[in-house]
Amino acid sequence: MERISVAEARRAEAVGRQAELNGWVRTRRDSKSGFSFVELNDGTTLANLQIICDAELANYDSEIRRLSPGCSIRVRGTIKESGGKGQSTEVQAEDVHVYGWADPEQYPLQKKRHSFEKLREWAHLRPRSNTFGAIARVRNSICRSIHDYFLEQDFLYVHTPIITASDCEGAGEMFKVTTLDLEMLAKKSTELDYKFDFFDRPAYLTVSGQLEAEIFATALGKVYTFGPTFRAENSNTSRHLAEFWMVEPEVAFAELPEDMDLAEGLIKRIFADVLNRCGEDMQFFNDRIDDTVLATLTSIAESDFERLSYTEAIALLEKADRKFEYPPQWGVDLQAEHERYLTEEAIGRPVILFDYPSTIKPFYMYVNDDEKTVRAMDVLVPKVGEIIGGSQREHRLDVLERRMREQNLDPDDYWWYLDLRRYGTVPHAGFGLGLERIVQFTTGMGNIRDVIPFPRTPGNAEF
Ligand code: ATP
Ligand code: MN
Secondary structure (H helix, E strand, C coil), X not given: XXXXXXXXXXXXXXXXXXXXXXXXXXXXXXXXXXXXXXXXXXXXXXXXXEEEEECCCCCCCCCHHHCCCCCEEXXXXXXXXXXXXXXXXXXEEEEEEEEECCCCCCCCCCCCCCCHHHHHCCCCCHHHCHHHXXXXXXXXXXXXXHHHHHHHCCCEECCCCCEECCCCCCCCCCCEECCCCHHHHHHHCCCCCHXXXXXCCCEEECCCCHHHHHHHHHHHCEEEEEEEEXXXXXXXXXXXXXXXXXXXXXXXXXXXXXXXXXXXXXXXHHHHHHHHHCHHHHHHHHHHCCCCHHHHHHHHHHCCCEEEEHHHHHHHHHCCCCCCCCCCCCCCCCCHHHHHHHHHHHCCCCEEEEEEEHHHCCCCECECCCCCEEEEEEEEECCCEEEEEEEEECCCHHHHHHHHHHCCCCHHHHHHHHHHHHCCCCCEEXXXXXXXHHHHHHHCCCCHHHCXXXXXXXXXXXX
């Protein structure tokens, strides 16, 4: 007998087929006239498949009538047209086998709805809930769109290292990687000598694959890297994780406007694909989580992003009829409250801010002729704020060295990065898109911890 998924069995074309299905029981209802309805889910769709189990089945009294949420079963039977609402097919069971029971006295995911906070404590079970199943499928669709978008434009997918000796932002907030005996160090507090450490030097978990992506872009043209990144920032917010995924394209012979086009195109492609491929899941998010997500994604997929220089943004903020906790001021980094005002209220759709003061941005960004600003860009969206940060990179050796010194970095530590400017330097640009931020925006989920399978945040790494 052919094994098919719940998704396949729910299609009208499946009617008449004999098939085998495997999955988990969501609910069981017994009718008075001697048969039971079992709702089966296998993760391939949000919706369940209704299984009709007649009392004549051999194990009807001994097993089927004991099925409860979470039990795993195999069903063999015939797919029929269904009269029930919300479904076009159902299965008339001919054989039901129970793989595993789930004690209803103990299984945590009974019918009752749990808070997302509670579900975080059950990260091993929450994928079985409707919300987390839908998130997993939408996240998967987004990853596929990311690869499709770049590969269709002849980008090369490169893998940059997770362990690194360089700090991309020239700042702290990195996790250290070491094989030194920390207990010994803690007890003796002798001077640290990295000659005894695994890499003969301090090493860290990467905060970005950008610098290494630049190595490949300046040899192979258009590349992207997509993998986990780590930040030890102790920020307990609804949009920061200690471990998150980032996609980072890097394009040779490109300047900032092209970089912005690439970013805008990526976001629109992701939304168009999600609306196409995950209609049922998106309807669920619209009904249950945020009743604006469908309209928002549709309108973003079709409209142009506003492009606003940092200087123009500050002017808008200064004349805003609104009291900010931090008064906006040219030369000072924008706070989340400013970003949200711009995208939610002043503009009302995604905004790309560009040309930031050089003093608040890292050394590797291209310095404009005004000498005061650099070619940075951030993409801001309503509710989430920043989802992309990028820039045109400084490709002039002398300017880059000057910027490093200004930021108290030793150019010798970055000899290989400077070599890229010494030998056949080219203008180039790129950006970083936080995967979880875009999943958050797409689904309307309020907390970033609920859009990654196993969230890592200060104090949390159980699973
Ligand atoms: P923020 O100001 O929001 O903390 P950032 O400016 O430090 O972000 P970048 O260094 O520009 O972030 O990183 C590029 C992208 O990576 C961001 O636009 C965001 O989408 C994502 N990102 C950065 N930090 C985190 C984090 N701690 N958790 C999840 N995503 C993040
Ligand atoms: Mn940023």
